[in-house]
Amino acid sequence: MKTRIYNHTDLLTESVRLDIKTTFLEGRNVVFPTETVYGIGANALSKKGVEGIYNLKGRPSDNPLIMHLSKKEDITPYIKNKLPYVDKLMEAFWPGPITLVFEKSDLVPNNITGGLNTIGIRIPDSEIARKIIDIAGVPISAPSANISGRPSATLFNHVLEDFEDKVDIIIDGGKSKIGLESTVVDVTKPIPVILRPGMITKKMIEEVVGEVLLAGEIKEDDIPKAPGMKYKHYAPKGKLAIVVGDELEVINYINKMIKLHSSENKTVGIITPSEYRNEFETDLVFSIGNLNDETEIASNLFAALRKMDKKNIDYIYSFSFEKGKYAEAIMNRLYKAANKNIIKL
Ligand code: TXA
Numbered sequence: 180m181k182t183r184i185y186n187h188t189d190l191l192t193e194s195v196r197l198d199i200k201t202t203f204l205e206g207r208n209v210v211f212p213t214e215t216v217y218g219i220g221a222n223a224l225s226k227k228g229v230e231g232i233y234n235l236k237g238r239p240s241d242n243p244l245i246m247h248l249s250k251k252e253d254i255t256p257y258i259k260n261k262l263p264y265v266d267k268l269m270e271a272f273w274p275g276p277i278t279l280v281f282e283k284s285d286l287v288p289n290n291i292t293g294g295l296n297t298i299g300i301r302i303p304d305s306e307i308a309r310k311i312i313d314i315a316g317v318p319i320s321a322p323s324a325n326i327s328g329r330p331s332a333t334l335f336n337h338v339l340e341d342f343e344d345k346v347d348i349i350i351d352g353g354k355s356k357i358g359l360e361s362t363v364v365d366v367t368k369p370i371p372v373i374l375r376p377g378m379i380t381k382k383m384i385e386e387v388v389g390e391v392l393l394a395g396e397i398k399e400d401d402i403p404k405a406p407g408m409k410y411k412h413y414a415p416k417g418k419l420a421i422v423v424g425d426e427l428e429v430i431n432y433i434n435k436m437i438k439l440h441s442s443e444n445k446t447v448g449i450i451t452p453s454e455y456r457n458e459f460e461t462d463l464v465f466s467i468g469n470l471n472d473e474t475e476i477a478s479n480l481f482a483a484l485r486k487m488d489k490k491n492i493d494y495i496y497s498f499s500f501e502k503g504k505y506a507e508a509i510m511n512r513l514y515k516a517a518n519k520n521i522i523k524l
């Protein structure tokens with residue numbers, strides 16, 4: 180298959196819009212940008228389209244897909260009910276990087292929910308994403324556009340790495356603005372539960388609805404986290420460790436490890452705040468943003484992890500990004516990528 184590649188301006192052309200619509204309606208797949216990460220989309224109501232997503236990603240079938248819609252009022256047919264506080268969340272954060280998990284209506288096929296009786300719905304802030312959904316004229320199921328287990332795609336090139344000539348259409352939207360996936364919130368209960376942290380933080384949600392729980396903090400075992408959280412995630416091929424300590428200690432430790440691994444003829448890559456980019460005795464330094472610019476750090480993290488794979492790096496050492504309001508979201512991804520390999524100095 181030869182993938183057809185379009186960009187923002189191509190969407191003004193009637194024949195391109197028709198191609199996108201037909202592709203969705205025939206149960207084939209389109210990769211498109213959103214403000215969080217790229218998504219690999221299918222007509223949510225097409226068995227074939229949804230199967231295509233699971234096959235192309237190599238995704239376990241019990242991991243549910245988020246349904247993307249372009250307008251708030253469009254959610255009604257797909258949900259069973261809506262608790263009063265949910266209107267406030269929708270008002271405050273949609274369109275935007277937050278997915279709300281509702282009890283599903285019978286219109287929602289079981290093959291997109293991994294057999295659950297709930298459906299995650301998101302209205303993206305990205306204009307181009309909403310345009311694609313409108314062109315399709317159907318709800319769009321879209322997980323992150325990466326092969327399962329790899330870091331999510333935040334650049335057009337990442338999408339090409341994983342899906343060029345495997346999907347019908349890829350829409351080039353440049354670099355993702357946010358770079359981490361949406362916050363996922365279970366709104367089926369009187370108190371909302373954050374299943375996956377993101378750039379809409381616990382504090383931001385609390386300011387709108389009062390009490391909010393984080394899935395990790397919940398004691399009872401019967402409250403499920405997002406099923407996807409149990410799978411291996413974001414892992415680069417090299418062995419990644421997060422090094423925690425004061426900055427000088429961390430720099431010294433990493434330089435020691437660079438020496439050690441180099442003597443074994445192994446390559447070492449570093450993920451660091453920009454402030455320390457010149458402190459390391461290696462060329463393979465990936466500085467992902469100033470410490471006081473967390474949005475920059477969030478937007479570059481996945482790209483840094485993917486670059487490690489491109490360069491076939493054997494050992495990766497990363498600073499810990501534990502301070503600031505987005506730390507929860509950033510460290511959630513980094514811990515997973517490191518498979519909890521943390522070195523405390
Ligand atoms: O920002 C995003 O959310 C991106 C863009 C493309 O919209 N999408 C995305 O989808 O990250 P995905 O499939 O890579 O991650 C969705 C996460 C998974 O961990 C999944 O288990 C969880 O959300 N999830 C989806 N539906 C759920 C449901 N009904 N109940 C609990 N968790 C759900």
Ligand code: MG
Nearest residue numbers: 322323331360
């Ligand atoms: Mg994903």
